[in-house]
Amino acid sequence: MIILGIETSCDETAAAVVKDGTEVLSNVVLSQVAVHQPFGGIVPELASRKQMEFITWVVHQAMEQAKVSFDCLDAIAVTYGPGLIGSLLVGLSFAKGLALSTGLPLIPVHHLEGHLFSAFLKQKDKDGDGFQPPYLCLIVTGGHTELVWMTRVGRYQVLGQTLDDAAGEAFDKGARALGLGFPGGPAIEKAAQGGDESAILFPRATLEGPFDFSFAGLKTSLYRYLKGLEKRLERKVRPTFADICASYQAAIVDMLLQPLERAMEEKEAPALIVVGGVAANQSLRRRLEDLAQKWRARLLIPPPYWCTDNAAMIAAAAFFRLKEGLSQPDLFADADPRAPLPSFSEAVSN
Amino acid sequence: MENQHKSSHNNPFTILALETSHEIVSCAVCDGYHLLSQTQLYSYQDLSRRLPQLVTETVKRIGRSLNQIDVIAASLGPGSFTSLRTGLAFAKGLAVGLNKPLLGISSLDALANAIQHLSDALIVCLYPSRPSRPLEVYYARYRIQKGEVHKISHESCEEFPLLLNSLSDGHWSVVLLVGYFNAEIADYWKHQTDGKDKIFVYRRPSAYKIALAAVRRIGREGLKGETDEVTPIYVLPAPPM
Numbered sequence: 001m002i003i004l005g006i007e008t009s010c011d012e013t014a015a016a017v018v019k020d021g022t023e024v025l026s027n028v029v030l031s032q033v034a035v036h037q038p039f040g041g042i043v044p045e046l047a048s049r050k051q052m053e054f055i056t057w058v059v060h061q062a063m064e065q066a067k068v069s070f071d072c073l074d075a076i077a078v079t080y081g082p083g084l085i086g087s088l089l090v091g092l093s094f095a096k097g098l099a100l101s102t103g104l105p106l107i108p109v110h111h112l113e114g115h116l117f118s119a120f121l122k123q124k125d126k127d128g129d130g131f132q133p134p135y136l137c138l139i140v141t142g143g144h145t146e147l148v149w150m151t152r153v154g155r156y157q158v159l160g161q162t163l164d165d166a167a168g169e170a171f172d173k174g175a176r177a178l179g180l181g182f183p184g185g186p187a188i189e190k191a192a193q194g195g196d197e198s199a200i201l202f203p204r205a206t207l208e209g210p211f212d213f214s215f216a217g218l219k220t221s222l223y224r225y226l227k228g229l230e231k232r233l234e235r236k237v238r239p240t241f242a243d244i245c246a247s248y249q250a251a252i253v254d255m256l257l258q259p260l261e262r263a264m265e266e267k268e269a270p271a272l273i274v275v276g277g278v279a280a281n282q283s284l285r286r287r288l289e290d291l292a293q294k295w296r297a298r299l300l301i302p303p304p305y306w307c308t309d310n311a312a313m314i315a316a317a318a319f320f321r322l323k324e325g326l327s328q329p330d331l332f333a334d335a336d337p338r339a340p341l342p343s344f345s346e347a348v349s350n
Numbered sequence: 351m352e353n354q355h356k357s358s359h360n361n362p363f364t365i366l367a368l369e370t371s372h373e374i375v376s377c378a379v380c381d382g383y384h385l386l387s388q389t390q391l392y393s394y395q396d397l398s399r400r401l402p403q404l405v406t407e408t409v410k411r412i413g414r415s416l417n418q419i420d421v422i423a424a425s426l427g428p429g430s431f432t433s434l435r436t437g438l439a440f441a442k443g444l445a446v447g448l449n450k451p452l453l454g455i456s457s458l459d460a461l462a463n464a465i466q467h468l469s470d471a472l473i474v475c476l477y478p479s480r481p482s483r484p485l486e487v488y489y490a491r492y493r494i495q496k497g498e499v500h501k502i503s504h505e506s507c508e509e510f511p512l513l514l515n516s517l518s519d520g521h522w523s524v525v526l527l528v529g530y531f532n533a534e535i536a537d538y539w540k541h542q543t544d545g546k547d548k549i550f551v552y553r554r555p556s557a558y559k560i561a562l563a564a565v566r567r568i569g570r571e572g573l574k575g576e577t578d579e580v581t582p583i584y585v586l587p588a589p590p591m
Contacts, residue, residue, distance in 0.1 A: 045431065045588040049581060052435050056442050056578035070447065086432055090439045093398050097443020100402050101416050331402040 001074045001322070004104075005315030006059065008091030009083025009111045010143070011036060011047045013054040016312035017066035017073075021319030022122045026065035027312045029305075030054050033183065040176045048086030055094050062311070070102045075329070077318030080108035081339030082143070088335035096331055105329030107318040110342050111309075115139050115275040116150065117320055118313035119300040131320070135300075136269035138260055140278035141309075142168030142183070145213045145256075147263055148341065150273075154326040156343040160211025160259055167278045170215035170252050174222055178245065188245050189281055195246030199239040200225065202251040204258070210266075211259040218251050253284050257291065264295045271298040280304035363420040363568065366409070366444070367561035370397060370437025371429030371457040372477065372530075377408040378557035379419070382565055385558050387412045397436045405444075416448060421573065423564035425555060426454040427582045428479070428488040428505050434582035442578075451575025453564045456583055457555035460563040461528050462492040462499050464553065470495055471524035474517065476510075477531070477554075479586075484534035485510045488585060507585045510535050517548065530554050 002025070007014040011032040017025040032050045036042045063069070078095035081088055092108070099106035116137055120130075137148040137156075145162035165173070168185060175184025180191055202221050205214040224230045225244075236243065256278075264272070272292055278284065279301050292299035306313065321327040326344070362382025369376045375397060376390035389408040393400060409416055424441035427434040438454070445452035458475040465473055476489035487510050491503040508516075517525055527550040531539065539550060 043588060048431070048435060049584070049588055052439060052581045053579040055439060056446060059446065060578070086435065089398055089432060089436050093401065093436045093439035094443040094446075096398065096402050097440040097445075098447045099443075100405065101444045101447030332399050334396065334399045 001319060002068060002072055003075045003077050003107075003315040003318050004059070004062065004073050005311035005313070005318065006076065006078045006091045006095045007111070007114065007309055007311040007314045008051045008055065008087050009079045009081070010087060010309060011042045011050075012309040013051050013058045014309060014311035015059045015062035016310060016315055017062055017068055018121075018312050018315035018319065021117070021316045021323070022120055024121055024312045025068065026062045027310055028058050028061045028065065029308070029310050030058050037182050040182050041172060042084075044084045044086055047084055048090060051087050051090040055090055059094070059098070070104065073102075073104055075105045075107050075318060075322065077107045077109050077315045079111045079114065079314055080333050081336035082111055083337060085335055085337045088337065092333070092335050099331060106331055106333070107322065107327050108330055108333035109314045109317045109321070110339055112139050112144060112146065112341055113156075114313040114317045115141065116148070116273060117316040118275050118302045118306045118310070119273045121302060121306055121312055121316055123303060132271070134267070134269065135271050135273045136263055136267055137273040137275070138256065139276050140167045140256065140274070141276035142166060142172060144276070146341075147211045147259055149263075149267055153320045153324045154342065154344050156341045158341060159263055160209050160213065162213040162215065163207065164214055164216035165219060167213070167215060167252055167256060168276070170219055171278065173219050174248050177223055177226055185278055185281055188249055189283065192242060192245035192249045192283070195240065195242030195244070196236060197246045197250035199236040199243035200233050200247040201235055202233065202247055204251060204254050210262050213255055213259060215252065215255060218255065222248055249281075249283055253281070253287055256284065257287055261291060264291070264297065269295070269297055271300065273300045275302060275307060277308045280307040363565070363573070364418055365421045365423055365561045365564055366405070366416075366419045367423040367557040367564065368405075368437050368441050369425045369457065369460075369555050369557040369560050370433050371425045371427040371555055374554060375404065375433075375437070376557035377404045378561050379408055379412060379414065380558065380561040380565070383562060385561075388556070388558050390556070393433075397433055401436070401440050416444070419448060419450060421451055421453060421564065421568070422448070423453045423455055423560050425457045425460070425560050426580070427457055428585045429457060431582065431584060438580070438582055445575070451573060452580070453567065454576045454580045455560045455563045455567070456490070456505060457560070458488065458490040458505055459501065460555045460559040461553055462490070462501070463563045463566060464559050465494065465499070465526065465528060465551075466497050468494050468524065468526070471526055472517070472520060472522040473499070473526045473528055474513070475528045476513070477529040478535060479507055484532055485538065487513060487529075487535070489513060505583050505585050510538060511542070514542065525549070526551060528553050
């Protein structure tokens with residue numbers, strides 16, 4: 001089954017052709033990072049305008065690189081949410097026009113469900129994991145931080161999520177305060193090289209929900225520290241800039257690891273999936289490897305280029321949903337900027 | 351030129367047109383200037399959901415299929431950003447899937463093109479822009495000479511009273527305002543004293559008018575599709591620039 005995926009939920013215009021949910025025939029991603037860099041964050045109206053300019057070219061590229069025509073396709077998959085409404089509508093409307101004129105079924109896909117299936121895309125050097133649930137999944141992007149227990153395709157129990165900012169947002173806002181560029185994740189990671197993680201003890205929030213996350217307090221603490229108000233946090237005399245970045249990064253990684261470890265223990269998870277843009281962070285990856293080893297769990301982290309938003313994951317998710325009979329072709333789907341993960345309702349057994 | 355114009359009369363292109371610049375969204379199918387079918391609906395924040403059915407119904411009602419369409423024409427506005435993008439992105443998808451050219455038409459041009467029976471006049475096409483600025487209008491100016499419409503200024507944005515003011519010092523014998531208005535603009539128009547020499551014609555851009563403008567353009571320039579990057583006419587910059 002060959003599926004064309006289209007993804008325009010935020011500031012990336014992406015299209016991909018994927019065979020049987022794992023074999024990527026083409027994967028085209030056009031990032032608008034340069035457009036939004038002067039503003040230190042994504043400007044929604046600007047993002048929608050750029051999506052409009054790029055969408056046709058990106059889809060043509062994906063079809064050309066995969067060397068397929070529309071006759072070879074079995075379905076078109078497109079992100080319907082969550083994301084920026086203006087951006088979502090461009091991809092969704094384009095996909096609808098394409099589906100209507102080619103007669104192909106249109107499969108709307110949830111953006112985060114797409115991220116989950118990026119873990120099963122085949123890489124050059126190694127085979128995929130196959131699909132052997134259950135999986136404990138950590139989704140960490142610029143807009144979302146969620147801990148999900150997946151028992152099968154389409155069955156997701158959200159164990160916990162962020163109460164305020166997303167992990168990627170904490171990186172972006174931290175980077176802005178530190179005078180580093182956008183996007184913040186790679187910028188802080190680079191600036192933190194050679195820094196001492198224990199130079200400053202930024203606070204790690206303790207929350208009521210054992211699997212929830214919170215980054216707002218940490219962010220405020222960094223703002224206050226940079227203003228010279230929180231000297232007491234220093235564990236080292238005159239920390240360097242690299243020390244500050246490394247300490248801030250370590251705090252974010254710690255905040256992610258604590259609920260994850262608790263969930264590993266409770267669910268006795270045999271496998272761990274970590275996806276989303278923040279999963280490209282090397283410091284987080286090292287800590288995750290240690291964690292997986294400690295619990296003897298399989299660890300699935302896609303390579304960095306599949307961690308960020310792409311359309312191959314959308315096509316992959318559509319394939320798995322179609323295979324399980326969970327998705328019907330739907331030309332009437334609406335964009336939903338706050339769509340919850342689509343879990344079909346069985347009594348949740350704990 | 352004249353020959354091309356005629357040939358498009360004798361063997362007309364079948365055009366599918368979409369107008370999504372305002373809340374009364376429409377879709378039309380035409381053989382050249384000849385309207386075969388037009389459907390409209392009132393849409394508020396549900397355009398993407400309802401567009402496929404709108405198009406399917408318009409085409410099926412006359413017993414045709416999408417494969418018989420030669421050209422797609424879509425409105426470029428100006429108007430509601432999101433609504434225009436939804437319509438244009440849908441039109442782009444249709445054009446790619448059918449492998450047919452896409453023409454983007456200014457909705458103000460479409461309004462001006464529908465006025466023909468005047469000899470020498472200034473036409474100002476306009477309609478309200480943003481709900482937050484009730485007196486502000488999108489407008490463009492056209493000159494009509496011997497039945498031919500010529501655009502003399504690009505799409506812009508102005509407060510209605512200021513626009514009216516700027517029109518009063520011209521040397522035109524006839525000034526025609528074409529478009530639609532909201533309550534605030536209607537109120538202002540009713541109570542202002544000068545400018546009674548101007549005529550306000552209430553018209554909304556429709557898919558059929560978009561198709562007519564497309565046919566004229568094809569007659570004038572031949573059938574040349576837009577580039578992939580074509581975007582709506584925003585007039586206003588994206589915040590926070």
